[in-house]
Amino acid sequence: MGMCYACGMKLEETLDDLSRRALREALSLSEDAPALLRPTQDPRFGDYQLNGAMALAKSLKRPPREIASALVTRLTDDPAVAKAEVAGPGFVNLTLDDAWLAARLAEDLRDHEADGVHPVAAPETIVVDFSSPNIAKQMHVGHLRSTILGDSLVRLLRQVGHRVIGDNHLGDWGTQFGLLIVGMREWGDEAKLVSEPVDELERVYKLGKARAKEDEAFAESARAELAKLQSGDPDNLALWKHFVAATRKTLDAIYERLDVTFDEWLGESAYDDMLPGVVAALREKGLAREDDGALCVFWGELPDAPPKLKKSKAPFIVQKRDGAFLYSTTDIATILYRRDHFEADRSIYVVGAPQAFHFQQLFALAELMGVTMRLEHVGFGAILGDEGKVLRTSEGKAVRLADLLDEAEERSLKRIEEARAEGTLRIAEEDVKAAARAIGIGAVKYTDLAQNRLSDYRFDWDRMISFKGNAAPYLQYNYARVRSIFEKAELDFETFEATPQLVEPLERSLGLRLARFGDVVHRAAEVAEPHVVAEHLYELARSFSAFYKEHTILGAEGETRASRLALTALTGRQLRRGLGLLGVDVIERM
């Protein structure tokens, strides 16, 4: 409970095992009881605390401090523990042994594959469904979070040892294509479709959508063209391919700028031939029935449906009156495909929080169909502008992602030029452009990923570009500083190895922070929250800065110098790896 067993959180796992064993022996229990190991919030309470004694006091009918003190006597013998003491109402405060901690850091430093992030005991096959833009629509800020979050989750899950399939579930098969086919005939500009494909498709789509609202004949012909497309009409199919290919070029450009890649591009169209089977199965199993011509799932009529859904009167529609399928149908087919084709253990959907209800219904239906794969909706909040409303341009339109990235790079370039003029940055002329990109794009990504994903957040250029506090440039700066130290020492940063000595308090607190890196990455992957990593990296950078300020590294001699260089190297490597897990690039010199 709370504690994560056998999931790769090595440090906490080791200490937790130790504590449980001690608890069991101390109290002669027949089975393990949770030790409730937690990192302390205040260094005065040691490094970790055990809260289990208080929890057990009632059931064992013994005073908590007595249990705690029995626990303490068993723990003090362990080489990992320097000090264990009872505190307050029954806390056990643990202080780790310096040499033991240092040995772990030396080990992490030797681990050039993962910098101390251990693989999970039981790797899973996990599909991460993210980004998923619509064909014929410009990517806007709304797609930013799904794209960045999803990419980071892929990196995190892969880092901890899972087999991960990043899948871009394109919206390439919906109702919009009927409108587009009819619309292009009516208003299409073939030349523009070549030069500015997405703009042109978007323009035509908007016209078509408006027309369909008031012109029933037009709407009808759009539906007819969609039906033709979906039943394999060669002309419409050719048009569709044209639209998709044109859009794909624009998308690729954005993904390249963001350094986001996918293993699969299985859009909605990929599941088209499965849809009749899905619907037939739902009908056969008695999960869906016809209503007003459409095929619907009525939760209230299904005995095994979740109680919460039963209360909602709205049905889950899987086939429209005109026979066309919907995204709900496709989503079911997708689940079955991921189960059967990828043999996935988990499927993660990185989609905005407003769609939570859809996924609740989808997952419930999958379960009723006998799907046991773990299905998760990783939702997220909106990006807000100054007014606290969803971010828009001054004309009230959605901000195009490409424009946003342009502005990020422009602002970071401007800031870099200022700093170079002041002489505070050491970026060579030829590296300025690349640095502006790493800092600008990195700032956008980091700002997003450093937020708790579920809440809305306020987009603020100044905060992002000010380079103060918990922001990407601060971390990139600290990495560059580490590199600069090694350059000055004429030592190889990549291969440096030594065992640190945790003598000074600032050395020790930095060392403890470094030792927790692996645990943090695992926790972030497990709960699908990259901000856990971001938070930790920020604390790491602060801890390093404080250490750096107080103690000379290159000015020290002998083992002290080697020790401090070891702490410095591991800091740099974890900053680089941690930022990498967020999709943020480091800069070797800035």
Next chain:
RNA sequence: GGAUGCUUAGCUCAGCUGGAUAGAGCAUCGGCCUCCGGAGCCGAGGGUCAGAGGUUCGAAUCCUCUAGCAUCCGCCA
């Protein structure tokens, strides 16, 4: 009417699934450049954790109610 999420310092946000005196950044105020990168470091002030009940050794965290904000709910994705 039903559902989901949110409400923590002046502002922007954390708070590791129930632990000790609720933490950062920005802003404000005060220190620190003979020294490896000052985009830095150290410190101070600032809180009825929306409100009210409840659960228990212990609640920002869990349960109930209330208020406010956001989003969703039959043929869009």
